[in-house]
Amino acid sequence: MADRVGLAIETFGLRKEFDGDVAVDSVSLSVPEGSIFGLMGPNGAGKSTLIGMLLGMLQPTAGSGAILGRSITDPSGAVRAQVGYVTDAQHLYPYYRIAQVLELCSRVYPHWDAKRCAALMKAFGLPQQKWVWSLSKGMRTQLALVIALSVKPRVLILDEPTSGLDPVMKQAFKQLILEEAATGDTTVFFSTHHLHDLERMADHVAVMMEGRVLFSKGLDEVKENARKIQAVFPDGLPEEIRTMREVLKVEGQGRVYAITVSDHFHEVFARVKAMQPIYIESVDLGLEELFIHTVGKEGYSLELFAESVSAQ
Numbered sequence: 001m002a003d004r005v006g007l008a009i010e011t012f013g014l015r016k017e018f019d020g021d022v023a024v025d026s027v028s029l030s031v032p033e034g035s036i037f038g039l040m041g042p043n044g045a046g047k048s049t050l051i052g053m054l055l056g057m058l059q060p061t062a063g064s065g066a067i068l069g070r071s072i073t074d075p076s077g078a079v080r081a082q083v084g085y086v087t088d089a090q091h092l093y094p095y096y097r098i099a100q101v102l103e104l105c106s107r108v109y110p111h112w113d114a115k116r117c118a119a120l121m122k123a124f125g126l127p128q129q130k131w132v133w134s135l136s137k138g139m140r141t142q143l144a145l146v147i148a149l150s151v152k153p154r155v156l157i158l159d160e161p162t163s164g165l166d167p168v169m170k171q172a173f174k175q176l177i178l179e180e181a182a183t184g185d186t187t188v189f190f191s192t193h194h195l196h197d198l199e200r201m202a203d204h205v206a207v208m209m210e211g212r213v214l215f216s217k218g219l220d221e222v223k224e225n226a227r228k229i230q231a232v233f234p235d236g237l238p239e240e241i242r243t244m245r246e247v248l249k250v251e252g253q254g255r256v257y258a259i260t261v262s263d264h265f266h267e268v269f270a271r272v273k274a275m276q277p278i279y280i281e282s283v284d285l286g287l288e289e290l291f292i293h294t295v296g297k298e299g300y301s302l303e304l305f306a307e308s309v310s311a312q
């Protein structure tokens, strides 16, 4: 595994089968250091399975991966000391009191930040003497976040972290994550069902469907390269436009054609312009439109995906 500078997480052809059923299929991802990377996908897409492999909780069937240059299958688990994580199924000790869990963590994690832990506990108002088993789902998530941030993580991995939280806590949680990322020292990798989480938090976005990552890019790159061309041609649409690799969709209304471009926008625009349209302009493309067209072009059901796009 290459120890490449600049990437916090890297996977190559990562695959996981459960009894022959493929849950994660050939996933190759690059997560730049210092980024907030949002992975979006509907129920059953394979997000938790992928995260389970990154955290060393699940053994890959094939492929490989590294966090901060160390293999995710490294049996010593050394990399975990620099990784904070919050998962849906919190791996916390049910028969410990909160204070005991924190005490244990302070001994296990070499970079444990007791001040930060105390401040976060106060902010969340978590009762130190409560048993872990008696906490609500949202309180467990809060406790997991307190721990995740107190290990001074270089990488923070969050599996649908806000799913059990009420709206006020959701907001507070997101704020904390953004503050953590703003320090520039922490890379955040999170999964979500919802497009609006990506739009509000992430600077790198990926879409997962049925075990595969269909799309993975930096938002700046998306804004620069995924746009729409609106054009009118003297003799209707030149057929070769439909066959261009970068063209996701062509829609016509009267004589005006809207050409959705997923990549290399400037080159495609220049090629279309050379076809001598009567009129041509470039229009911004939202993430929602881009994802819907990408998912559709790959032949996946838009119904599954539509819920992720519309839900708040």
Ligand SMILES: Nc1ncnc2c1ncn2[C@@H]1O[C@H](COP(=O)(O)OP(=O)(O)OP(=O)(O)O)[C@@H](O)[C@H]1O
Residues within 6 Å of the ligand: 018, 022, 023, 041, 042, 043, 044, 045, 046, 047, 048, 049, 050, 193
């Ligand atoms: N331990 C397991 N044993 C068998 N199948 C599993 C196991 N864990 C996950 N799967 C299957 O793998 C597929 C992907 O599940 P996964 O939980 O990774 O999806 P997800 O994108 O996280 O979904 P959700 O958003 O609902 O949490 C599903 O078909 C699921 O049934």
